[in-house]
Amino acid sequence: MLPLSLLNAAQNKPMLVELKNGETFNGHLVNCDNFMNITLREVYQTSAEGDRFWKLKECYIRGSTIKYLRVPDTLLDAVKEEQNRAREAGRSARGAHVSGVGPRGRGAMPRGRGAIRGGPMRGGRGRGRGM
Numbered sequence: 001m002l003p004l005s006l007l008n009a010a011q012n013k014p015m016l017v018e019l020k021n022g023e024t025f026n027g028h029l030v031n032c033d034n035f036m037n038i039t040l041r042e043v044y045q046t047s048a049e050g051d052r053f054w055k056l057k058e059c060y061i062r063g064s065t066i067k068y069l070r071v072p073d074t075l076l077d078a079v080k081e082e083q084n085r086a087r088e089a090g091r092s093a094r095g096a097h098v099s100g101v102g103p104r105g106r107g108a109m110p111r112g113r114g115a116i117r118g119g120p121m122r123g124g125r126g127r128g129r130g131m
Helices: 003-009 073-094
Strands: 014-019 024-032 038-046 053-061 066-070
Touching (some): 024 053
Antiparallel strands (some): 014 024, 014 066, 038 053
């Protein structure tokens, strides 16, 4: 399971975020991006020592400062199920393909820039002007 797919599924769900400096944030995920920067709402922030608390309406946390995230177990199960269903649907949509059979065998059109052996020299890198 990919962390960003889990975070995208966790939007509007409660989560706990611990930073590398020891501070913790409990709130509901509003948004996240590809750098794992997150925005939380209705946040309870706790100091690293655990002796001070703050209630914040909303806060932004830079992804590189995050030590770990904790999401509800039910969300983990739901995302796993969804990925399994998507994987199964992808397999059935592509059909059965046996390796070595099909369009890629002898006589098939080659892929890429390479020239056909014995054919005219075209394309590729560093072959001059071909005259």
